[in-house]
Amino acid sequence: MKKLAFLLAVLTVVTIMAVPGFAASGQYYSGYWGVTSNAFIAVDGKVLTLERNPVIIDGRILVAARTTFQVLGVTTEWYPSYGVIEMSKGDKSITMSIGLKVAYTDRSVKYMEAPPILVNGTVMVPIRFVAEAFGENVGWDAKNEIAYIGRQPTEIPSRGGLTNNRTYKVVIDAGHGGTQSGAVYGGIKEKDLNLDIAKRLNGLLIAEGIKTYMTRDNDATVGLYTRSALANNVDADLLVSVHNNAGNSKTTGSMTLYHPDSSKKKGNLTAYEFAKIVQKNLNKTLKSKDMGVIQRPNLAVLRTSNMPAVIAEIGYMTNSAELSKLKTDSYKQQAAEALRDAVLESLEKMYK
Ligand SMILES: [Zn+2]
Known part of the structure; x- marks a missing residue:
C-alpha cells in the first residue's frame, strides 16, 4: 500500500487532479468508463460528507453536484427529462448535459475534459471545471487524497480505521x-x-x-x-x-x-x-x-x-x-x- 500511495502521489503531482484509476474496477457511467474513488472532497477547509463517492473519468474527479457546491452558495437545478443541469450563483451560471462534454457558461460554449454523469440518481459534475467557472480554485492534497475547493483542510477525518500499512x-x-x-x-x-x-x-x-x-x-x-x-x-x-x-x-x-x-x-x-x-x-x-x-x-x-x-x-x-x-x-x-x-x-x- 505504501508503494501504491507513493506512486499515486507522484502521478498526481505531475498531473494535478489526475488520479489514476484501477482499470479492473470500473464501470460505465452515462456512456463513459469511470472508477469510484475514496478521495475526500473539501470546501473551504472542511471535508464534506457526500452521499456518493467521487468517480474518476479520464483522470478527472466528478463529485455530487448539489451537495458539493451548495456550500459555496451555488444552486443546482436538475431537469431529468432533458438530462440537463443548471448551476448558478449570482450572475454566473453553467448549463451542462449528462454524458456531453460541452458546457454553456459566461455566454460561451466551453469544453470539459469529462462530462457530467448520473450515478444512481445523483448528478455528478467535474469538480475543477465547475469550481473554476464560479471563480474558485481547486487543489489536490496527494498525501491525504483530498480534492479541495478554496482553503486546504487541516483536519483530516479517519477513513474507517483502514489507514495502516497492512494489506487487507x-x-x-x-x-x-x-x-x-x-x-x-x-x-x-x-x-x-x-x-x-x-x-x-x-x-x-x-x-x-x-x-x-x-x-x-x-x-x-x-x-x-x-x-x-x-x-x-x-x-x-x-x-x-x-x-x-x-x-x-x-x-x-x-x-x-x-x-x-x-x-x-x-x-x-x-x-x-x-x-x-x-x-x-x-x-x-x-x-x-x-x-x-x-x-x-x-x-x-x-x-x-x-x-x-x-x-x-x-x-x-x-x-x-x-x-x-x-x-x-x-x-x-x-x-x-x-x-x-x-x-x-x-x-x-x-x-x-
Ligand atoms: Zn444461492
Missing part, C-alpha cells in the same frame, strides 16, 4: 455460475444477480485499497471447494459469498449464514460477529426485512474456509416485489455498498 485481503464469491444457475424466477438467474452484485462489491473494495480476489468474474462453473480453497490459499481476512434466496412468494428480506465453529476467527473477529455486521448493514442500507443470522454447519464454502466467512442472501427472488427491486441497478449497487460497509467495519474490528 477479501475473497468475493459470486454464488453458483456456469451450469449451476441457482434459483431462477421471472427470467432472472440467481448466478447472474450474484455476479452483478459481486462485481460491484469488488470495485468498491478496490477503491478502499483492499486486495480482492473473486472466485469467478464471469459465468464460469466453480466447485464449492475451489471457492474456500482460494480464500485459504491467499490467507484471506474475510470471505463474502453473495447469494439470493428462494422461499414462498410472501417471504422477503435479507439473511446471513455463517459456520458456528469459533476457530474460524481472525484477529478479534469471529464468523458470528462478521455475520452480525453483514446482516446489520444489509438491513440498514436496503431497508430489507431482518431474516436473521443463521448457523449453517453443513455448507461446504463456510465449513471448509478457515477465516470468518458468510453467505449473504441479499433478497428473495420468489417474492415479485423484492425481485423487481433486485433487478434494478440502484438496488444492486446499494447491496454492494452495504457489503462494502460491512467489510470495512469487520476489518476494523478484526485488527483493533
Whole structure:
C-alpha cells in the first residue's frame, strides 16, 4: 500500500487532479468508463460528507453536484427529462448535459475534459471545471487524497480505521455460475444477480485499497471447494459469498449464514460477529426485512474456509416485489455498498 500511495502521489503531482484509476474496477457511467474513488472532497477547509463517492473519468474527479457546491452558495437545478443541469450563483451560471462534454457558461460554449454523469440518481459534475467557472480554485492534497475547493483542510477525518500499512485481503464469491444457475424466477438467474452484485462489491473494495480476489468474474462453473480453497490459499481476512434466496412468494428480506465453529476467527473477529455486521448493514442500507443470522454447519464454502466467512442472501427472488427491486441497478449497487460497509467495519474490528 505504501508503494501504491507513493506512486499515486507522484502521478498526481505531475498531473494535478489526475488520479489514476484501477482499470479492473470500473464501470460505465452515462456512456463513459469511470472508477469510484475514496478521495475526500473539501470546501473551504472542511471535508464534506457526500452521499456518493467521487468517480474518476479520464483522470478527472466528478463529485455530487448539489451537495458539493451548495456550500459555496451555488444552486443546482436538475431537469431529468432533458438530462440537463443548471448551476448558478449570482450572475454566473453553467448549463451542462449528462454524458456531453460541452458546457454553456459566461455566454460561451466551453469544453470539459469529462462530462457530467448520473450515478444512481445523483448528478455528478467535474469538480475543477465547475469550481473554476464560479471563480474558485481547486487543489489536490496527494498525501491525504483530498480534492479541495478554496482553503486546504487541516483536519483530516479517519477513513474507517483502514489507514495502516497492512494489506487487507477479501475473497468475493459470486454464488453458483456456469451450469449451476441457482434459483431462477421471472427470467432472472440467481448466478447472474450474484455476479452483478459481486462485481460491484469488488470495485468498491478496490477503491478502499483492499486486495480482492473473486472466485469467478464471469459465468464460469466453480466447485464449492475451489471457492474456500482460494480464500485459504491467499490467507484471506474475510470471505463474502453473495447469494439470493428462494422461499414462498410472501417471504422477503435479507439473511446471513455463517459456520458456528469459533476457530474460524481472525484477529478479534469471529464468523458470528462478521455475520452480525453483514446482516446489520444489509438491513440498514436496503431497508430489507431482518431474516436473521443463521448457523449453517453443513455448507461446504463456510465449513471448509478457515477465516470468518458468510453467505449473504441479499433478497428473495420468489417474492415479485423484492425481485423487481433486485433487478434494478440502484438496488444492486446499494447491496454492494452495504457489503462494502460491512467489510470495512469487520476489518476494523478484526485488527483493533
Ligand atoms: Zn444461492
